[in-house]
Amino acid sequence: MASKIVTFTLNGRRIEVLVKPLTTVQTLLRDQLGLTSTKAGCKQGGCGSCTVLVNGDPMMSCLLPVEDVQGQEVTTLEGITPTPGLHIIQEVFYENFAIQCGYCTPGMIMVSKALLDRNPHPGREEIIDALTGNYCRCTGYEPIIQAIEEAARRMNGNGN
Amino acid sequence: MNTREYFLPQSVNEATQLLAKHGPFMLVMAGGTIAMPLINEGISFPQKVMGLRRAGLSYVTKPNGKITIGAMSTLTQMLDLKEIPILQEAAHQVGGWAIRNMGTVGGNLFAPPPAGDFAAALMALDAQLKLVSTAGARIISLTDFYTGFMTTALSPGELVTEIQVPVPTGKTAYLKYGRKHANTPAVVTVAAQIELDGEGVTNSRIALNAVGPHPIRASKAEEILSGSPLNPTTINMAASAAAEECEPFSDAIATEWYRRKMVEVYVRRTLTKITDRR
Ligand SMILES: Cc1cc2nc3c(=O)[nH]c(=O)nc-3n(C[C@H](O)[C@H](O)[C@H](O)COP(=O)(O)OP(=O)(O)OC[C@H]3O[C@@H](n4cnc5c(N)ncnc54)[C@H](O)[C@@H]3O)c2cc1C
Numbered sequence: 001m002a003s004k005i006v007t008f009t010l011n012g013r014r015i016e017v018l019v020k021p022l023t024t025v026q027t028l029l030r031d032q033l034g035l036t037s038t039k040a041g042c043k044q045g046g047c048g049s050c051t052v053l054v055n056g057d058p059m060m061s062c063l064l065p066v067e068d069v070q071g072q073e074v075t076t077l078e079g080i081t082p083t084p085g086l087h088i089i090q091e092v093f094y095e096n097f098a099i100q101c102g103y104c105t106p107g108m109i110m111v112s113k114a115l116l117d118r119n120p121h122p123g124r125e126e127i128i129d130a131l132t133g134n135y136c137r138c139t140g141y142e143p144i145i146q147a148i149e150e151a152a153r154r155m156n157g158n159g160n
Numbered sequence: 161m162n163t164r165e166y167f168l169p170q171s172v173n174e175a176t177q178l179l180a181k182h183g184p185f186m187l188v189m190a191g192g193t194i195a196m197p198l199i200n201e202g203i204s205f206p207q208k209v210m211g212l213r214r215a216g217l218s219y220v221t222k223p224n225g226k227i228t229i230g231a232m233s234t235l236t237q238m239l240d241l242k243e244i245p246i247l248q249e250a251a252h253q254v255g256g257w258a259i260r261n262m263g264t265v266g267g268n269l270f271a272p273p274p275a276g277d278f279a280a281a282l283m284a285l286d287a288q289l290k291l292v293s294t295a296g297a298r299i300i301s302l303t304d305f306y307t308g309f310m311t312t313a314l315s316p317g318e319l320v321t322e323i324q325v326p327v328p329t330g331k332t333a334y335l336k337y338g339r340k341h342a343n344t345p346a347v348v349t350v351a352a353q354i355e356l357d358g359e360g361v362t363n364s365r366i367a368l369n370a371v372g373p374h375p376i377r378a379s380k381a382e383e384i385l386s387g388s389p390l391n392p393t394t395i396n397m398a399a400s401a402a403a404e405e406c407e408p409f410s411d412a413i414a415t416e417w418y419r420r421k422m423v424e425v426y427v428r429r430t431l432t433k434i435t436d437r438r
Contacts, residue, residue: 002164002165004166021163021164021165021166021201022163022166022209024196024200025424037382042351043197043200043201044197044200044201045192045193045197045255045258045259045262048258049258051258054261057261058257058258058261059261059262060193060258060259060262061197062196062200063191063192063193063197063200063262064196064262065166065192065211066194067166067168067211068168068211072176076424079226084161099309110406111258114257128342129257130257131256132256132257132342132343133255133256133257133258133343134256140438143402
């Protein structure tokens, strides 16, 4: 099996990894790099719990071969979490009970981040539209939508 | 997963050469949103895979009267096509945000039903496909491209490289009906383009998805409209003809019976939308 070296930027740091053919970004993150915020839910692109940002765009890491991100910028929840502390989006999810079991949360937050980066003041419909690819089976979505509205208010147009 | 080789050609030329060399045992993959779930699930276990993300096929150009879409353009890219609102609408109806960032226009042509919602809009616009192999290139209409359930006119060694769409000269409308508001498999999808000369229909193209082995034309409905005025009577006749001629299937989303009923309702609504746009 012809393993390959792939170089890309992960959470702001340039890294070099050795992967077997067709290894997905999800498998690389979780099993090779130990970055387990990216979840492994359905592995069908259907649940959104593995969402990462590639050059700022949400993608399902379970469907994405590592070799395809050669030279690109990949961001996971670990990458937006400050040390110490929490990102504003994480804070508002926590405060608004937008988390129950927590499995969907990293994917939800990555999509929220991508949305707020593009559109600092999204309307309710725009928030719902951005989240349609991410399933939460606990909260009923309403607290998540409200958390994102609150994050937009607190960030007031200047994210990170 | 036992894939032994993953190729990422840097050009169409390299891609067709790899395909000629490795033959039908190499899986071609575009955005991977259909292919990868099958691999993850262990339903498909290709020894060799060729990814097309680096082959230089994600572009949109606008030569006169036409829009040329590279096969690897994503559905997200289609949201910017202001000249052709029906393609924007159709792209928005595919999956959620992340799926649209990955899934490609070329891949949608191969999507097994009930997927293929973007292809239905392309069919209503009389899109032509460019197929390329080491032997050369040919152009084929999307309607002729489909030959059966998960079979196409693509020959071994060929790739779809480009989708050519004439800018619509008629009025267009698009409706997808699913069990949820968004990110949902279709019960039925209807895409229509109607050209009118005053009151009379001079040309009509009605494409249906999720009610056949692939996106299909509702030719009987189209015939009924041709030369007739577009009014509630002719619209009802066309809608029931479409319901009769389509070949729906039952799945977890809907039964054959329900899909047929909904074809009638949604063809009627789509055509009515066109009359409202006058
Ligand atoms: C959660 C989810 C929701 C979805 N929702 C929808 C939906 O609402 N509507 C819908 O229509 N689809 C939907 N899909 C299916 C899919 O995402 C889209 O149909 C998408 O456009 C497929 O494109 P792709 O590039 O990812 O295909 P791929 O998986 O890359 O391609 C599938 C196959 O097509 C062939 N192929 C692709 N491109 C070429 C080419 N250029 N030349 C030759 N052969 C080629 C190859 O054999 C390949 O294996 C959904 C998928 C998921 C996972």
